[in-house]
Amino acid sequence: MNIYQHFRPEERDYIDQVLHWKNYVETQYTPKLTDFLDPREQYILTMLIGENDDVKYTLFGGGNGVERKRALLLPDYLTAEQADFQIRLFEIDYPKKFVTIEHRQVLGTLMSLGLKRGKFGDILTNNDQIQFFAAAEISEYIKSNLQTIGRAGVKLVETPLDKALSLQEVWEEIELTVSSLRLDAVISSIHHLSRQKSQLFIQQGLVKVNWSLVENPSFECQVGDMISVRGHGRVKIMSLDGKTKKEKWRITAGKQK
Numbered sequence: 001m002n003i004y005q006h007f008r009p010e011e012r013d014y015i016d017q018v019l020h021w022k023n024y025v026e027t028q029y030t031p032k033l034t035d036f037l038d039p040r041e042q043y044i045l046t047m048l049i050g051e052n053d054d055v056k057y058t059l060f061g062g063g064n065g066v067e068r069k070r071a072l073l074l075p076d077y078l079t080a081e082q083a084d085f086q087i088r089l090f091e092i093d094y095p096k097k098f099v100t101i102e103h104r105q106v107l108g109t110l111m112s113l114g115l116k117r118g119k120f121g122d123i124l125t126n127n128d129q130i131q132f133f134a135a136a137e138i139s140e141y142i143k144s145n146l147q148t149i150g151r152a153g154v155k156l157v158e159t160p161l162d163k164a165l166s167l168q169e170v171w172e173e174i175e176l177t178v179s180s181l182r183l184d185a186v187i188s189s190i191h192h193l194s195r196q197k198s199q200l201f202i203q204q205g206l207v208k209v210n211w212s213l214v215e216n217p218s219f220e221c222q223v224g225d226m227i228s229v230r231g232h233g234r235v236k237i238m239s240l241d242g243k244t245k246k247e248k249w250r251i252t253a254g255k256q257k
Contacts (some may be wrong), residue, residue, distance in 0.1 A: 035118030043224030062133035063164035086136035171254040184217035206230040
C-alpha cells in the first residue's frame with residue numbers, strides 16, 4: 001500500500017522522517033525523542049505508528065492543553081516518564097510597568113537566535129506574565145543569548161513545569177457540513193462567509209494553515225489542520241465524520257472563542 005497517497009505531497013519528507021524514527025526504535029531497541037511537533041505533525045505520527053506491536057509513542061508538551069508537543073517513541077517494554085521529554089519552562093522577567101511584550105515578539109526573538117521552530121513549544125501569556133517551553137538541549141544557549149525582546153531588556157527565569165500558566169484559550173466544538181474539503185469552502189462554512197469572501201481572504205494572504213501562509217483556495221483541508229483567518233480567529237479540524245447522501249462532508253471542528 002502506498003502510504004503517501006493518504007497525505008499531502010509536501011508532507012512526504014516528514015512521513016519519511018517518522019518512518020525512519022520508527023525503524024530506528026524497532027532495530028536499535030532505543031527510545032527516540034522528537035522536536036516539538038505541531039498538531040498536524042502529531043496527527044501524521046499517530047497515523048503512521050498506530051497500534052504497532054513493537055513501537056509505541058507518547059506525546060507531551062510541558063503542560064495540559066498545549067498545542068505543540070514532543071513525541072517519545074519507545075520499544076513496547078519501556079514506559080515514558082515526564083523527565084524523558086527533556087522540556088524546560090522559562091518565564092520572561094521584564095519591566096512590565098514600562099513596556100508591553102506580545103506573543104509574536106517572543107516568537108520572533110526566539111527564531112532570530114538561529115534555532116528552528118521545533119526547539120520551542122507553546123508560548124503562554126496571562127496579562128503581562130509570559131512563559132514558553134523549550135527543548136532542554138538548547139536551554140543554556142537561549143539563556144546566554146536572549147537578552148532583549150523588542151526594546152525591552154529581559155531575563156529568563158527557569159521555572160518548574162507544574163508552575164506553567166493555565167491556557168486562556170476556549171474552544172467551542174462545532175459540527176459542520178461542507179460541500180468539499182477545499183480551504184475556501186471550509187472557511188466559508190465555519191465563519192458564515194460567502195465563498196467569494198473566503199477566496200478573497202485567502203488570495204490577500206490573510207489565511208494560514210498549520211502556521212504557514214496558504215494562498216490557494218483549492219488547498220484541501222485534513223484532520224489536524226489549524227486554520228487561522230486574520231480577524232476571525234483560529235479553527236482546528238478535529239475529525240472527518242464521513243459523507244452525507246448528497247456527497248457533502250461532515251466535519252467536527254474546534255472554533256476558538
